[in-house]
Amino acid sequence: MPSTNLTGSDREFLADLQTLLADPAQQDNPMREPLVRLLEQFLGQRERLERLVRISDGYHHLARDQRLSLVEQYDKQVRRLEKLARISDRYQNSLRELSLALRDAALHDPLTGLANRRFLMERLREEADRSKRLKRGFSLAIMNVDHFKHINDEYGHEAGDLVLQAIARAIESQLREYDQCGRWGGEEFLILLPETPLDQAQAVLERIRVAVAEINRVGGEISTRLSASFGLAEHLHEENFSATISRAYQALYAAKAAGRNRVEQA
Numbered sequence: 001m002p003s004t005n006l007t008g009s010d011r012e013f014l015a016d017l018q019t020l021l022a023d024p025a026q027q028d029n030p031m032r033e034p035l036v037r038l039l040e041q042f043l044g045q046r047e048r049l050e051r052l053v054r055i056s057d058g059y060h061h062l063a064r065d066q067r068l069s070l071v072e073q074y075d076k077q078v079r080r081l082e083k084l085a086r087i088s089d090r091y092q093n094s095l096r097e098l099s100l101a102l103r104d105a106a107l108h109d110p111l112t113g114l115a116n117r118r119f120l121m122e123r124l125r126e127e128a129d130r131s132k133r134l135k136r137g138f139s140l141a142i143m144n145v146d147h148f149k150h151i152n153d154e155y156g157h158e159a160g161d162l163v164l165q166a167i168a169r170a171i172e173s174q175l176r177e178y179d180q181c182g183r184w185g186g187e188e189f190l191i192l193l194p195e196t197p198l199d200q201a202q203a204v205l206e207r208i209r210v211a212v213a214e215i216n217r218v219g220g221e222i223s224t225r226l227s228a229s230f231g232l233a234e235h236l237h238e239e240n241f242s243a244t245i246s247r248a249y250q251a252l253y254a255a256k257a258a259g260r261n262r263v264e265q266a
């Protein structure tokens, strides 16, 4: 609201008028009385006007403050919501990571870090289904460490664990990305070779056999030569994968019976 303050020239005019009306020489001027009344009316109205302007200014400031505080409150709420969204995102991410870690722990062997039996069963089921659908075979082998009891008895269980870890790395080192190996149990490993006929699978297992035999001085302790025996079987489209595993076991027993450190085919 514009101020009711008088301009310099208005103020001078009023001062001049007041001086004139106060002048004793003007006491008898017939215009003096109406001018005095008019001046009083003017001053009264001006005061009222100034009061109204003050009230209007106060209201204007109050409204602006309220508007500002509404904007601030809104900003505050938005910031609070953003913070909540960030917390919820972080919470969801850690839940996702936790569930991935749990799934990972449920499907891997803690000693060797390889897939565990449950994971292998899932992969075998998938591979058997694929094989049935596409009429393509796969090979699988059961590998058993030779005379492993002797390692434990001679060097202790902890050294035996180190040997199992070294063997796991030796197997992995010889496999392609889409092959799968895992700890089937104890000192036994399962190796799954998708779309691999027996002769090619035989060559892969020979490489693993040599890699295992080349492990020496695990943990600076073991000097005994390590070796492993393998039973290899090719999955037939129409058979259940547990039948393939049974045939692989038969081949493994044959490998053990034939003197160990070898690959036998079913």
Ligand SMILES: Nc1nc2c(ncn2[C@@H]2O[C@H](COP(=O)(O)OP(=O)(O)OP(=O)(O)O)[C@@H](O)[C@H]2O)c(=O)[nH]1
Residues within 6 Å of the ligand: 111, 144, 145, 146, 147, 148, 149, 150, 152, 156, 157, 158, 159, 160, 161, 164, 185, 186, 187, 256, 260
């Ligand atoms: N250190 C260690 N030993 C294990 C683990 N799992 C199984 N074993 C041991 O592996 C040994 C397997 O022994 P056996 O089944 O008699 O077979 P082997 O001595 O390997 O003899 P062959 O299979 O006939 O060549 C047992 O002494 C088990 O205690 C493990 O996680 N860590």
